[in-house]
Amino acid sequence: MAECNFVEIAKNAKLASKKLATLSTDIKNKALLAIAEALDLNQSLIFEANKKDLELAKDTLSASVFNRLKLDANKMRDMIQGVIDIYNLEDPIGKFLMQRSLDTGLILSKVSCPIGVLGIIFEARPDVISQITALAIKSSNAIILKGGKEAVNTNKAIFKIINDALASIKIFPPHSITQVFSREDVQEMLKCDAYIDLIIPRGGNDLVKYIKENTNIPVLGHADGVCHIFVDEFADLEKAKRIIIDAKTQYPSACNSVETLLIHERFMYKEELQKVLLSSGIELIYNVENWHVEYSDTKLSVKFVSSLEEAVEHINNYSSGHTESIITDSRENAAVFLKTVDSAGVYHNASTRFADGFRYGFGAEVGISTNKIHARGPVGLQGLTIYKYTLQGNGDIVNDYIEGVKHFNHKDLI
Amino acid sequence: MAECNFVEIAKNAKLASKKLATLSTDIKNKALLAIAEALDLNQSLIFEANKKDLELAKDTLSASVFNRLKLDANKMRDMIQGVIDIYNLEDPIGKFLMQRSLDTGLILSKVSCPIGVLGIIFEARPDVISQITALAIKSSNAIILKGGKEAVNTNKAIFKIINDALASIKIFPPHSITQVFSREDVQEMLKCDAYIDLIIPRGGNDLVKYIKENTNIPVLGHADGVCHIFVDEFADLEKAKRIIIDAKTQYPSACNSVETLLIHERFMYKEELQKVLLSSGIELIYNVENWHVEYSDTKLSVKFVSSLEEAVEHINNYSSGHTESIITDSRENAAVFLKTVDSAGVYHNASTRFADGFRYGFGAEVGISTNKIHARGPVGLQGLTIYKYTLQGNGDIVNDYIEGVKHFNHKDLI
Numbered sequence: 001m002a003e004c005n006f007v008e009i010a011k012n013a014k015l016a017s018k019k020l021a022t023l024s025t026d027i028k029n030k031a032l033l034a035i036a037e038a039l040d041l042n043q044s045l046i047f048e049a050n051k052k053d054l055e056l057a058k059d060t061l062s063a064s065v066f067n068r069l070k071l072d073a074n075k076m077r078d079m080i081q082g083v084i085d086i087y088n089l090e091d092p093i094g095k096f097l098m099q100r101s102l103d104t105g106l107i108l109s110k111v112s113c114p115i116g117v118l119g120i121i122f123e124a125r126p127d128v129i130s131q132i133t134a135l136a137i138k139s140s141n142a143i144i145l146k147g148g149k150e151a152v153n154t155n156k157a158i159f160k161i162i163n164d165a166l167a168s169i170k171i172f173p174p175h176s177i178t179q180v181f182s183r184e185d186v187q188e189m190l191k192c193d194a195y196i197d198l199i200i201p202r203g204g205n206d207l208v209k210y211i212k213e214n215t216n217i218p219v220l221g222h223a224d225g226v227c228h229i230f231v232d233e234f235a236d237l238e239k240a241k242r243i244i245i246d247a248k249t250q251y252p253s254a255c256n257s258v259e260t261l262l263i264h265e266r267f268m269y270k271e272e273l274q275k276v277l278l279s280s281g282i283e284l285i286y287n288v289e290n291w292h293v294e295y296s297d298t299k300l301s302v303k304f305v306s307s308l309e310e311a312v313e314h315i316n317n318y319s320s321g322h323t324e325s326i327i328t329d330s331r332e333n334a335a336v337f338l339k340t341v342d343s344a345g346v347y348h349n350a351s352t353r354f355a356d357g358f359r360y361g362f363g364a365e366v367g368i369s370t371n372k373i374h375a376r377g378p379v380g381l382q383g384l385t386i387y388k389y390t391l392q393g394n395g396d397i398v399n400d401y402i403e404g405v406k407h408f409n410h411k412d413l414i
Numbered sequence: 415m416a417e418c419n420f421v422e423i424a425k426n427a428k429l430a431s432k433k434l435a436t437l438s439t440d441i442k443n444k445a446l447l448a449i450a451e452a453l454d455l456n457q458s459l460i461f462e463a464n465k466k467d468l469e470l471a472k473d474t475l476s477a478s479v480f481n482r483l484k485l486d487a488n489k490m491r492d493m494i495q496g497v498i499d500i501y502n503l504e505d506p507i508g509k510f511l512m513q514r515s516l517d518t519g520l521i522l523s524k525v526s527c528p529i530g531v532l533g534i535i536f537e538a539r540p541d542v543i544s545q546i547t548a549l550a551i552k553s554s555n556a557i558i559l560k561g562g563k564e565a566v567n568t569n570k571a572i573f574k575i576i577n578d579a580l581a582s583i584k585i586f587p588p589h590s591i592t593q594v595f596s597r598e599d600v601q602e603m604l605k606c607d608a609y610i611d612l613i614i615p616r617g618g619n620d621l622v623k624y625i626k627e628n629t630n631i632p633v634l635g636h637a638d639g640v641c642h643i644f645v646d647e648f649a650d651l652e653k654a655k656r657i658i659i660d661a662k663t664q665y666p667s668a669c670n671s672v673e674t675l676l677i678h679e680r681f682m683y684k685e686e687l688q689k690v691l692l693s694s695g696i697e698l699i700y701n702v703e704n705w706h707v708e709y710s711d712t713k714l715s716v717k718f719v720s721s722l723e724e725a726v727e728h729i730n731n732y733s734s735g736h737t738e739s740i741i742t743d744s745r746e747n748a749a750v751f752l753k754t755v756d757s758a759g760v761y762h763n764a765s766t767r768f769a770d771g772f773r774y775g776f777g778a779e780v781g782i783s784t785n786k787i788h789a790r791g792p793v794g795l796q797g798l799t800i801y802k803y804t805l806q807g808n809g810d811i812v813n814d815y816i817e818g819v820k821h822f823n824h825k826d827l828i
Contacts, residue, residue: 018730018754018756021753021754021756022753022754100774100775102768102773102774102775106764106768108774108775113756115786115787116756116786197786197787198786198787212630213630216626216627216630218632218785218786218787220787236809238809239808239809242809242811243809243810243811245811246811246812246813247811250811250812250813250816316432334806338804339435339436340432340435340436342432342435342527342530342802343802344802344803345802345803345804345805346802346803346804346805347804347805347806347807348804348805348806348807349806349807349808349809349810350520350805350806350807350808350809350810350811351807351810351811351812353811353812354516354520354805354807354810354812355803359516359812359815359822360514360516360522360803361514361516361522361822361824371632372529372530372611372612372632372800373529373611373612373632373634373787373788373800374787374788374800375787376800376801376802376803377802377803378803386786386787386788386790387790387791388756388757388758388759388760388790388791389758389759389760389769389774389790389791389792390752390759390760390761390762391759391760391761391762391764391768392748392761392762392763392764393761393762393763393764393765393768394653394763394764395650395652395653395656395657395763395764396657396763396764396765396768397656397657397659397660397661397664397764397765397767398660398664398765398767398768398773399660399664401773402664408773408775410775
């Protein structure tokens, strides 16, 4: 497969996508069940391949990348359950989002449909393949996956199991799920706007930035997760402690962990709060040179502000637009914060770590978007759809309306 | 204004956009009424400026561009009425698109909000300014407008009237609506992804293509309008005649006029149909070399196909994804066509010319999108919005859910 010309692969994916768009929910669900079963039956093949990758990587990769690469029984169980969860989700395709009579017998409908071909570029974590594949199948999109080279054996094993399972379902279009392996393939993918409709990178900042700067294809992703917590003058000390410790230490390298703490100068317990944070192992940074920094560690930039407005302004200037939280017992200040902060997630008295597709109840996510168009925040099945307008007429022509023979009479039907 | 540094302009627009996001419907509507009144009161100033442009352009512009540039009493009335129509539309901002309880006292809401700063690049037609401005105000977006140089006097006059009207409303943020004039400004705009969230080009194919190829900012627009009509074997001859003549001759240079006619070989009246089309002044082209061509004239590419599937395949290969129509009395074939054709508009027994925001009942449109993400087809107010997720908690932390102290209990509230 890797030797095949990329444009050929993309063309085949496009053709497959047109067929995928017409599959019934039943067939898509059968495919998902077949994948879940095949993964379950072939666990040992996957673990073997993963062992090979780990052996090759053990001297070169950092501990954290090594851990993301490593599959264990828990991750395997989550992988399989993840596919079943998506099987259980409602089909997002073919939904009537609007239906309107333009005139007697002239019915306009807005119907959800797949986007087409998605290019997915991800690093390490091989458990991503089955999740992304399942989301693509349920939303009737074709995908071209490019995984990290350190996971190549694991990725190939999972990919083969998935495609063998799909091949067992006669009606399922071949070339719906393709995998590519080389850097050259990524270069080709970024240029391939004739066949690829959306690129979704999952990985570090550098990867996402590189992709955004080198393609004209729309990119769905977030380059940074510079999240803020603002401790208002009317904050409750206990809530502040709990939330900040959770948001900073529960999983410091996650994109939804907090990087900057803004404290109102008039918050009475500011000294006590800082003491507690320090004693929880958080390093507080006061002489911050770069407010855009994402520590991915238990470090936290701290700034004192003299007003809610100053806090909001700081956030709107320096945030990556991911998730921000205000801690306050003032309803009024919370309302101002929720309204004026321009980020994908804006919270009141809750940890920024809630920004996640599973926690939001989306069943799964392809990632978290800080884009200002299409999809923002955790992106689940719905973010992988678009719509088309269908119009049912009976010989209707525009000239009748231009000449005043007929008149529009817009009436919403649903 | 034109001498001002573009980045400064964009920065100011971004600041204004944050304030616009918090304006009440009432203030936005006051602004729209003030603009409509000011346009009405200052018609003579606009006509004067337009006369200047026409005088300068009369020897260099084609008749069609000259006509688009020329304002008359009808266009002026439509301009003013267009602003009032948008005043009458529902405010698209602050709508609760979803509300879900994640657990007791932990409420997630998906709330519509503006995109931010829109860069609008348009050619000739000065009547576009007031419409785009009104849509931007109603959707709480800041805009930077760049009009065609042949309309510079008219654009400046309209722009001044609009901004004077906005200045009369104390609370309305300055720099919400800015205009720039030079080619260099366009170059700067395309690079300005730090402050501009979306670019909307309105103009010919060359303009749109150039913009798409030269920016990393998302672009909302359509490069081509290569629309198809398929006359199925079960077509009604009278409907076929009416619809094709309307779709080709009613306004041949419109993007939603038909360019390619596919005729089923087994359609009994195919000879008669062609005769009627010829006698209606349509030139039928049988030796087509480029199926991607948009004639913008009363020419029509013709192809005979042996099946519905072949017609769909041709359309999915060569269409620009704008609008396509099937003419048939077979419900079954119509259903297959509507499901399998991948375009923004897919019609049954109706003219492609219906693809238009006003005809769809959107009140107004910023343009027609052939994008596969965010907004597709005619784009009205809703296409100028995105959403954010707000989360209302009471000291909630993720660690409680990781450790199993608490459990998510997703329940949709609306």
